[in-house]
Amino acid sequence: xxxxxxxxxxxxxxxxxxxxxxxxxxxxxxxxxxxxxxxxxxxxxxxxxxxxxxxxxxxxxxxxxxxxxxxxxxxxxxxxxxxx
Numbered sequence: 617x618x619x620x621x622x623x624x625x626x627x628x629x630x631x632x633x634x635x636x637x638x639x640x641x642x643x644x645x646x647x648x649x650x651x652x653x654x655x656x657x658x659x660x661x662x663x664x665x666x667x668x669x670x671x672x673x674x675x676x677x678x679x680x681x682x683x684x685x686x687x688x689x690x691x692x693x694x695x696x697x698x699x700x
Contacts, residue, residue, distance in 0.1 A: 620682040623666050628658070635671070635685060649690030652678040 625636040633653060635643040647654040653661055656676045664673045670681040684692075 620669070620686060622668055623671055623682055626664060626666070626671055628653075628661050633661075635682070637682070643685055645685055646690075650678065650680065651691060652676045 621637040621639040621641070623635050624638050627634045628647070631647055633645045633647060633650070635645065637643065652673070653676065656673070660673065660675050663675050664671050666672075669683070670679060672679050
């Protein structure tokens with residue numbers, strides 16, 4: 617079983633989330649893939665914690681796995697289940 621590299625840093629610009637991985641890669645992910653982040657205030661986006669498997673925002677009820685980002689998956693929440 618292979619494991620994904622860990623995230624070591626996360627930053628945002630107006631349209632993207634940038635995730636730096638421990639293996640030296642940086643992923644640029646469109647915020648439109650994750651409506652909770654897109655509609656969240658900058659302060660809410662900045663209030664995250666990193667785990668071995670991903671990035672978590674308690675205040676936005678968002679959890680993103682590094683494996684999912686590497687696979688090109690966005691938000692898998694069913695429409696109508698996202699509180700904006």
